[in-house]
Amino acid sequence: MSIALRCRCGQLRGQVDSRRVAARAVCYCKDCQAYGHFLGTGVLDPAGGTEVAATLPAAVRFEAGLEHLACMSLGPKGLYRWYAGCCRTPIGNTPRDPRTSYVGLVRACLDASDAQLDQELGPLRCRVETQSATAPVQSSGLNTVRAVCKIGWMLVKARLGGGYRENPFFRSGTAEPVKEVQVLSLEQRKALTR
Numbered sequence: 001m002s003i004a005l006r007c008r009c010g011q012l013r014g015q016v017d018s019r020r021v022a023a024r025a026v027c028y029c030k031d032c033q034a035y036g037h038f039l040g041t042g043v044l045d046p047a048g049g050t051e052v053a054a055t056l057p058a059a060v061r062f063e064a065g066l067e068h069l070a071c072m073s074l075g076p077k078g079l080y081r082w083y084a085g086c087c088r089t090p091i092g093n094t095p096r097d098p099r100t101s102y103v104g105l106v107r108a109c110l111d112a113s114d115a116q117l118d119q120e121l122g123p124l125r126c127r128v129e130t131q132s133a134t135a136p137v138q139s140s141g142l143n144t145v146r147a148v149c150k151i152g153w154m155l156v157k158a159r160l161g162g163g164y165r166e167n168p169f170f171r172s173g174t175a176e177p178v179k180e181v182q183v184l185s186l187e188q189r190k191a192l193t194r
């Protein structure tokens with residue numbers, strides 16, 4: 001089964017193999033929030049969260065509009081954060097080293113309803129970095145959930161490691177991203193903290 005990837009304006013399109021999505025989570029960390037502010041309004045949820053689906057880069061295929069794929073980083077060591085430059089839809093976050101085979105696809109580019117995602121990927125239970133949320137988030141047993149999620153999330157990312165040859169975000173067999181990366185200066189990064 002696959003889920004369509006689509007930027008808001010529809011120019012950048014692709015697919016992700018839903019069987020290879022390991023987990024879903026909402027991240028409330030300051031960096032994801034700064035990235036949301038970089039892209040513009042309507043990217044973050046009301047509590048400052050970004051929903052991502054963890055998968056292998058090899059499970060992602062771009063089919064149209066690759067010329068619109070753009071990449072930025074919040075600093076010289078930050079994740080590569082990919083988005084559609086045509087309409088500033090977030091696409092996904094990858095480590096800088098493609099040997100860690102992970103991409104967190106952002107919900108905004110998954111062209112499916114919440115019900116479809118629940119069915120294909122399982123329910124969304126994991127909320128990480130909730131201490132940075134800008135509004136109260138789902139609170140039943142939050143401390144336990146938070147701890148379990150944090151560990152589970154790290155394990156998911158680790159488990160996805162390996163099998164890194166196919167990766168649409170990097171030039172084949174290299175650690176060189178397919179697009180020039182806009183790396184923010186410290187001042188630019190600070191300006192995105194709200």
Ligand SMILES: [Zn+2]
Binds near residue numbers: 007010011085088089
């Ligand atoms: Zn677009």
Ligand SMILES: [Zn+2]
Binds near residue numbers: 029030032
């Ligand atoms: Zn985050």
